[in-house]
Amino acid sequence: MENKLEPVYRRIISSVKEIETPVFAVFDFDNTCIVNDIGEAALVYLAVDNLFRDKNLLKGKYKNYSKAVFDHYYKLLDDGKVKEAYELSVKILSGFAVDEINSLVGEVIKFESENISTAEVWGRKIAKGIKPKEQVIELVDFLKNNGVEVWIVSSSSEILVRSAMKHFNIKADIIGIRNTVIKGKLTSKLEKPLPIIEGKVDCIKKFINSDKRPLIGAGDGINDLPMLEYCEIKVVVGLNNTLAKMAEQNRWFLI
Secondary structure (H helix, E strand, O other): OOOOOHHHHHHHHHHHHHOOOOOEEEEOOEOOOEEOOHHHHHHHHHHHOOOOOOOOOOOOOOOOHHHHHHHHHHHHHHOOOHHHHHHHHHHOOOOOEHHHHHHHHHHHHHHHOOOOEEEEEOOEEEEEOOEEOHHHHHHHHHHHHOOOEEEEEEEEEHHHHHHHHHHOOOOOEEEEEOEEEEOOEEEEEEOOOOOOOOHHHHHHHHHOOOOOOOOEEEEOOHHHHHHHHOOOEEEEOOOOOHHHHHHHHHOOEEO
């Protein structure tokens, strides 16, 4: 039985020969390069252990501030307010020193473990466990070995994703949401443009190349659609969702 990546490899090799350098690829991170979401995992870890440093993430007073932040994040997602939710998941790092993040990510990954399951937190069932997706990492390595520059374009915290990439030995450049840093500490103010939904294309143009489209893009959900449509070769990391159905309909690569 043919490896699902073999058709992708053949298309990449034939395309690289025809395209002038530089050639680059863009990958989503959460649920694409790894199973589950490092930003959400950090939010849960900080909330459960009451470790938020910034007590002004929400307006008003709360009996249980950590639970309120947790609930507000998932309420935003429930209401379809994706951008606001993703911004909040980065603002939760406000108050942490830059040099604390590697240690924090290590604790989060340890807390999650590689056992993929579900857990219940304050009455809500959430995904549990984090580990790399081997096929996707294999694709990243193949691209790099064939002269293609690989970028992660994530709607999670850039510093958080960079640390997780280091932990899992995923070697690529990274664009994520950036907290403004003052005197070595992260703040709740975010730098623009934000790589969220169509903002991912804006960031590709600003930080990678304003004139050329990516050779290949990989993502897992509908929020990655603008980025994938901007790429020559489209790879969808298979989930039973709307983007996977679009991949089947449009004969994009589905792995």
